Amino acid sequence: xxxxxxxxxxxxxxxxxxxxxxxxxxxxxxxxxxxxxxxxxxxxxxxxxxxxxxxxxxxxxxxxxxxxxxxxxxxxxxxxxxxxxxxxxxxxxxxxxxxxxxxxxxxxxxxxxxxxxxxxxxxxxxxxxxxxxxxxxxxxxxxxxxxxxxxxxxxxxxxxxxxxxxxxxxxxxxxxxxxxxxxxxxxxxxxxxxxxxxxxxxxxxxxxxxxxxxxxxxxxxxxxxxxxxxxxxxxxxxxxxxxxxxxxxxxxxxxxxxxxxxxxxxxxxxxxxxxxxxxxxxx
Numbered sequence: 001x002x003x004x005x006x007x008x009x010x011x012x013x014x015x016x017x018x019x020x021x022x023x024x025x026x027x028x029x030x031x032x033x034x035x036x037x038x039x040x041x042x043x044x045x046x047x048x049x050x051x052x053x054x055x056x057x058x059x060x061x062x063x064x065x066x067x068x069x070x071x072x073x074x075x076x077x078x079x080x081x082x083x084x085x086x087x088x089x090x091x092x093x094x095x096x097x098x099x100x101x102x103x104x105x106x107x108x109x110x111x112x113x114x115x116x117x118x119x120x121x122x123x124x125x126x127x128x129x130x131x132x133x134x135x136x137x138x139x140x141x142x143x144x145x146x147x148x149x150x151x152x153x154x155x156x157x158x159x160x161x162x163x164x165x166x167x168x169x170x171x172x173x174x175x176x177x178x179x180x181x182x183x184x185x186x187x188x189x190x191x192x193x194x195x196x197x198x199x200x201x202x203x204x205x206x207x208x209x210x211x212x213x214x215x216x217x218x219x220x221x222x223x224x225x226x227x228x229x230x231x232x233x234x235x236x237x238x239x240x241x242x243x244x245x246x247x248x249x250x251x252x253x254x255x256x257x258x259x260x261x262x263x264x265x266x267x268x269x270x271x272x273x274x275x276x277x278x279x280x281x282x283x
Contacts, residue, residue, distance in 0.1 A: 112212030
């Protein structure tokens with residue numbers, strides 16, 4: 001660990017760093033597991049101006065205030081995000097899947113005043129606009145699907161033909177998507193690496209990309225990289241019934257957004273998934 005990072009941490013905690021080791025994960029800066037001189041175990045993310053660490057801390061605190069298991073944020077600015085260390089390391093086995101269904105259903109039970117959020121957030125380090133909107137389908141169309149298609153196109157990673165097909169779909173979204181009963185609080189980035197598990201339970205969620213939206217977009221994203229399985233979905237459905245047509249069609253449509261995020265970040269390797277969904281929908 002750099003001396004400058006150590007100084008930031010010790011100034012923020014009033015304790016000395018007894019031991020540190022680097023951790024993988026996150027899109028921003030350096031991440032460390034720390035043991036402090038007072039025997040506390042912490043996790044530190046070290047960044048700099050414009051890193052987004054202050055925003056990450058704000059999002060974690062918001063989730064925590066709404067009953068979600070997240071690390072406690074001890075300090076948050078763009079130079080240093082300091083959090084408690086959450087027990088983790090287990091795979092997402094059946095007991096974890098069952099408990100996760102209760103956690104995510106309770107998260108989605110938090111109802112907001114409108115779609116969007118009080119401030120813009122980030123996903124994978126990319127800007128995620130959250131203007132207040134009274135209806136879900138226009139919000140998803142303009143501020144998720146078309147916005148990220150535009151970002152990927154401007155980065156030279158989304159071919160013009162793909163963008164035209166996405167725009168054609170966007171004009172007909174009302175034929176495919178439904179409005180929820182109310183905007184739900186979403187974590188926003190539920191891939192396996194952001195779900196911590198220990199002793200048969202979901203012990204914490206990290207790296208959020210929060211906003212008020214339709215729970216189905218969150219459920220869809222959780223399938224993209226195999227985070228949750230049938231054990232999760234069966235229990236979630238018992239708690240918050242999933243409307244017919246989600247698994248058959250809406251799941252793949254909603255996953256166009258995270259696929260576009262990955263195209264913007266990583267390039268053409270994710271175009272195949274977009275192409276398959278568009279073809280299936282007739283575009």
